[in-house]
Amino acid sequence: MISIIVPVYGVEEYLDRCIRSILGQTFQDFELILVDDGSPDRCGEICDRYARGDARIRTVHQKNRGLSGARNTGLSLAEGEYITYIDSDDRVDPKYLEVLYHNAVHFQAQVSVCDYCLEWENKKEQRKGRDEKDCHTWVYTGRQAAEQIVKESRRTMITAWGKLYHRDLKSLLVYPEGKTHEDEFVTYRVFYSAGRVAVSERTLYHYLQRGGSIMNDGFQVKRLDKIRALKAAVSFFREKKDPELEQYARKRYLTNLQIAWYRTAKFLPGRKELGALLRAEWKKTYRPYKKEIMKCAGFTDKLSIIVFSVSPPAYRIMAEVYLKLFPEV
Known part of the structure; x- marks a missing residue:
């Protein structure tokens, strides 16, 4: 059995679509745990309605604890051999569970991952994935999978959703409450294990x-949680005595410090002291490890690091162009 955990908050307009996509799965051996995280709209009623009509569905109502708190509540109740997370404003393909489960069993994988596509609110177009006939399944060691996060920053690999986890990894799937970018604190550890x-x-x-989602609400100080997560990754790989991944994690931390400095300067001009702290942390990270960082950096990262070290204002101009091309960074 697969335990499907859906944190629910403020998605009355999208919740039916999400739940219907789950009930329409070709793989039907699942339990669906809907965690109403103190939602102020009709989400709780919608969850209860579905639970009354299907014995596989359980609804939990709790005071608001945020996305991580809702996921953790669902995790504590999960009874399946496998666990997956689905955000309540998203939807899944009818074969989502079938394919992930097949790959987990066939390849004896503790984590099974699929690709995703973007859909925009009030727009018909979407960013599509590749055709099914052109798709392959790749099998990695846990370390190789973690490397794709710290080396390549593949979003497919970073997110909590779009994955099937074996319950043996359950203790590692607890998310830090009160944080944004909560996936960044957890997924690389799960993969590595x-x-x-x-x-x-x-x-x-x-x-x-x-527009109103957590990750699309503009830049705020709380978004700096990503920086804390990336710094924790450096410490994690140091503790694991994995110097290669430690350096890739440090390079990723450094370049994200630059991006955080830029966004602070642009969106929080009154917080100059915060920008100064980020710049100081950048220097503290870069100077002792300059050779190692530049060795594992690609051309774009090398260029950005050099420009930032010489002239932060020039870097800001460079970042403006880069973030227009790659807004998901």
Whole structure:
């Protein structure tokens, strides 16, 4: 059995679509745990209605604890051999569970991953994945999968959703409450501890990009949680005595410090002391490890690091152009 955990908050307009996509799965051996995280709209009523009509569905109502708190509540109740997370404003392909489960069993993988596509609120177009006939499944060691996060920053690999986890990893799936970018604190640790990770190129998860979502609400100080997560990753790989991944994690931390400095300067001009702290942390990180960082950096990262070290204002101009091309960074 698969335990499906859906944190629910403020998504009355999208919740039916999400739940219907789950009930329409070709793989039907699942339990659906809907965690109403103190939602102020009709979400709780919608969850209760579905629970009354299907014995596989459980609804939990709790005071608001945020996305991580809702996921953790669902995790504590999960009874399945496998666990997956689906955000309540997203939807999944009818074969989402079937493909992830097949790959987990067939490849004896503790984590099974699929690709995703973006859908925009009030727009018909979407960013599509590749055709099914062109898709492959790749099998990695846990370390190789973690490397794709710290070395390549693949969003497919970073997110909590779009994955099937074996319950043996359950203790590692607890998310830090009160944080944004909560996935960044957890997923690389899960991968690193897994024996195998199967990654399908099939697009089975549909991620809704909407204006009021947590990750699309503009830059705020709380978004700096990502920096804290990336710094924790450096410490994690140092403790694991993995110098290669430690350096890649440090390079990722450094370049994200630059981006955080830029966004602070642009969106929080009154917080000059915060910008100064980020700049100081950048220097503290870069100077002792300059040779190692530049060795593992690609051309774009090398260029950005050099420009930032010489002239932060020049870097700001460079960042303006880069973030227009790659807004998801």
